[in-house]
Amino acid sequence: MKIIHCADIHLESPLGTHYTRDMANMRNAEMLSAFRYMLDYAVSESVRAVIIAGDMFDRELISRKTADFVYNAIASHSDIDVFYLCGNHDRDGFVSHFTKLPGNLKVFSNDKMSYSYETPFRTITIIGKESESELPRLEESHFNIVVMHGQVGEDINLRKYENRGVDYLALGHVHSYKKEKLDNRGVWCYSGSLCGRGFDECGEHGFVVLDIDEKSGRCETVFEKADNRIIYEIPIDISNLMTTTQIIEKIDIVLSDKGCTEEDFVRVVLCGSVDYTCEKDIDVILKTFESRFFAVSLKDKTGYRIDCNSFANDRSLKGEFVKIVNEQDMSEEDKAAVIRYGIRAILGEEIC
Numbered sequence: 477m478k479i480i481h482c483a484d485i486h487l488e489s490p491l492g493t494h495y496t497r498d499m500a501n502m503r504n505a506e507m508l509s510a511f512r513y514m515l516d517y518a519v520s521e522s523v524r525a526v527i528i529a530g531d532m533f534d535r536e537l538i539s540r541k542t543a544d545f546v547y548n549a550i551a552s553h554s555d556i557d558v559f560y561l562c563g564n565h566d567r568d569g570f571v572s573h574f575t576k577l578p579g580n581l582k583v584f585s586n587d588k589m590s591y592s593y594e595t596p597f598r599t600i601t602i603i604g605k606e607s608e609s610e611l612p613r614l615e616e617s618h619f620n621i622v623v624m625h626g627q628v629g630e631d632i633n634l635r636k637y638e639n640r641g642v643d644y645l646a647l648g649h650v651h652s653y654k655k656e657k658l659d660n661r662g663v664w665c666y667s668g669s670l671c672g673r674g675f676d677e678c679g680e681h682g683f684v685v686l687d688i689d690e691k692s693g694r695c696e697t698v699f700e701k702a703d704n705r706i707i708y709e710i711p712i713d714i715s716n717l718m719t720t721t722q723i724i725e726k727i728d729i730v731l732s733d734k735g736c737t738e739e740d741f742v743r744v745v746l747c748g749s750v751d752y753t754c755e756k757d758i759d760v761i762l763k764t765f766e767s768r769f770f771a772v773s774l775k776d777k778t779g780y781r782i783d784c785n786s787f788a789n790d791r792s793l794k795g796e797f798v799k800i801v802n803e804q805d806m807s808e809e810d811k812a813a814v815i816r817y818g819i820r821a822i823l824g825e826e827i828c
Contacts, residue, residue: 477593477600477690480518482683483529483625483648484563484669485511487546488538493674494741494771507671508545510702514670514683515553517700523685524593526556527602529648529667530563530625533570543573551578558582559591561604563625563648584623592618595690614641619693620662621686625649634664644686644695651677653684653699665697672707675743675773680706705770707741710734714778715748720757724764736769743773749809752782752816780812794822 487507491500518526532546550558561584571583582591584604590612593600599618605611606624614620620641625648626632637645638659645664653668667684669677682702688695712730717723727744736742742765750756758776766772787798801814 477595477688478521478523479600479602479621479686479688480514480523480526480683481529481644481646481665481667481686482514482526482670483646483667484531484651485528485671486531486534486669486673487511488542489534489673491673494773499771503671503673506704508542510671511546512549514702515549515556517702518556519553521685523556525559525602527559527621527623527646528561529623529646530561531648532560532563538570538573540573543570546570547574547578550581554578554580556580557591559584559602559604559623561623561625561648597691598693600688600690611637611640616641619643619688619690619695621646623647628664634658637662637664643693644697651681652679653682655684655697663697667699671703672705672741675707675709675741678707678709678743705739705741706736707743708734708736709743709745710736711745711747713748714746714750714756717754718751719755720760723756724761727761727765731765738769740769741771741773742769743775745775745777747777749779749781752780752812752819754780779809780816781808782812782815784811784815794819797822 485507488504491503495503514526517523557580559582571577577583589605590601590603599615600621601615601618602621602623603612604623611622621644622637622642623646624632627649628634628647632647642658642662644662645658647664647666650666651669653666655663655665658664665684669681670683672678672681680701680703682700685698685700686695687697710730712727714723714726717726723746731742744765758774762772762774784798784802787795790798797818798815801811801818804811
């Protein structure tokens, strides 16, 4: 039996930072499309059920338009059961829009927290659980999936689930994919978000497909990409460069080698230690690349370096300034930065 595990879809996200209004509208539409793609994938790959481990929506109050889209997408894939555990963002907002839910949508609630599939060889049980609630006794002979939403180490104490018969702990809340051993029997897994929304969610995004051998009880998992865009954060050392043009050329080479495309989110982090005379115009660098990708961010984490001894015999105002700064109780990097800005001011140059 195949089962999909996903979480943190965050439909109707406000998407303010790094987005124009048009970009935000486009991205929200892409997130809806990714949700539909996942259900279509389930049909094409003979998946029996989809588990949503919280935060299908970014907020509790959602528009009727989005609610109808999700309702119709689920209802039109009636051969697939969709198990939905509310997260810390969405709660009961979606359910409240409708007097009757699609028959294949199973919302975990206090009235119903456990569902089972009977197969010729083994029962497959899916249990939704609030983080503070007690885990019910699990049948050792079953393949047991426990669904939760929360942070491991804070809301979720993994030790409470060790040696309890859990085969797969399907988690939501963390927006990047992660899978680790729970005990000798089971694993715990964050599927990550279905689509990335910002530069704090780097990498590929999608869902996890469980392929359960009903006879042996073994389970293979594979991560399936659902987002057409990739979010990159790429550090680039510019220590030996002296001009904005050289920096742009190096960024261009690195991004090309990484395979970044016009569909992607790209954050460049400039790092290293540059000479205090380095001409580095962040605005020009950012402007060069912002039209080449879906979204671009630039962080400058470079430091400055200077050989103060080279000014030992300089009796000019510049040399005296360097001598005074060099005698101060501060780090070499801070000295270099102060000297850089001071000399530019002495020479009447723009301070940047």
